[in-house]
Amino acid sequence: MTTPKKSYHWIQKRIESLDPYVDYEEIYRLSASYGGNDFVNSLIYALVFPNFVVTEHGARAVWREDGGKVFAAATARVEETATSNDTWWYYGPSDPRTQKSVEKINKRHEYWAKQYPGDFSHNEDYVYTLAFSAIFMHRLRLRLGLSGVSEKVKIASYIFMSEMAKLFYSEGRVPLTDWPPSWDGLIKYCEDFENSPRPSYEQGHLIASAIYEHFAFRWFPPSMRWLGRAIPTSLSLPTTLAAHRITPPNPVLKAIIVFALGCLLWVMETLGPDPQSAYLPELEQLPKEQKAERAREFQQLDHAFAPYFAARPENLSIGCPFRSNMKLQTSKIVDMD
Known part of the structure; x- marks a missing residue:
């Protein structure tokens, strides 16, 4: 039995018919789960994750001593x-x-908390991550010169993430506290967190650098990787780039990227049809052979990216223990091949 084809702009029509206080899960699904693909997911990851490791304990728990998955299994981690x-x-x-x-x-955090005691005990890290996720698309749209999300989506997103917050624990299975009381509270919480003065940490710098480089490495040919790096850094928060000592792109290039992506999204939303299906079900329904092939492709990418990133000129400095350990990890990866 074939599924009836939905109308041209069915998503917004469906959202308008729903009650955000009751149907918040469906509204959030409609606003966040359609139109995705591997490229979009990679870009979102590059725009989101560096924000969560601006603290010393956050960067340490992710990069660890040898780069962790951010370095050795970058594609698999994305x-x-x-x-x-x-x-x-x-x-x-x-x-x-x-x-x-x-x-x-939660259990993965419990495991790593044994290796890095105290690093997973910071309540604000969890609250910021969830609050940032709730308002991410709204702020990105504004950055691209588009309208923000509708009031219904704001209400639904706030309630949705409030319920998600009840599922997470900080170190020691401690429930999260100090969840903001409203959508505006989410924005204020994020802005306060982002605008807090922070020193730069080498592990955080390496994480952000690896994430931006990996996006360029995965999706752009060698001659265009400068553009691949410029896209996520043009859309990233200035405070995050500063915290990680990432040089912002040329202002003219940044303006062009922001304008072009804003126009592209506007054209897709205004003139193009809404996606007929969400990305996750399509991924879940892939045959086992295709899933296995994807896993092999990711492994090949990761085995190529690690030595590429370790050999970048800025990573050849002598005397940095993190870079030395990265080179040792690279040797292990090469030996596996």
Whole structure:
């Protein structure tokens, strides 16, 4: 039995018919789960994750001593994070699949908390991550010169993420506290966190550099990787770039990128049809052979990216223990090949 084809702009029509206080999961699904693909997920990851490691403890727990997955399994980490987020946004906090996925993250944090005691105990890290996720698309749209999300989507996003916050724990299984009381409270919480003066940490710099480089490495040919790096850095928060000592792109190039992407998104939304299906179900329905092939492609990418990133001129400095460990890790990866 074939699924009836939806109307040209069916998503907005459906959102307008729903009650955000009751149907917040469906509204959030409609606003966040359609129109995605591997490229979009990679770009979102590059725009989102560096914001979460601006603190010393956050950067240390992710980069560790040898780069962790951000360096040695960069593509696999992007896909794992994207799949987790897609699961949460599509199924919603009331669904057992979301709850199981979040609990997997909680247990992973428990494991690493034993290696880095105290680093997973900071309540504000969790609140900021969830608050940032709720308002991300709204702020990105404004940055691209478009209108922000509608009031219905704001209400639904706030309630949705409030329920998600109940599923997470900080170190020691401590429930999260100080969740902002409103949508505007989410924005203020994020802005206060982002505008707090922060020293730069080498591990944070390496994480952000690796993420931006990986996006360029994965999606652009060698001669165009300068553009691949400029796209996420043009759209990133200035405070995040400053915290990680990432040089912002040329202002003219940045203006061109922002304008071009804003126009592209406007044209797609205004003139193009809404996606007929969400990305996650399409991914889940792939045959086992295709899933295995994707995994092999990710592994090949990662085995090529690690030595590429380690050999970047800025990573050849002598005397930095993190860079020395990165080179040792590269040797192990090459030996595996």
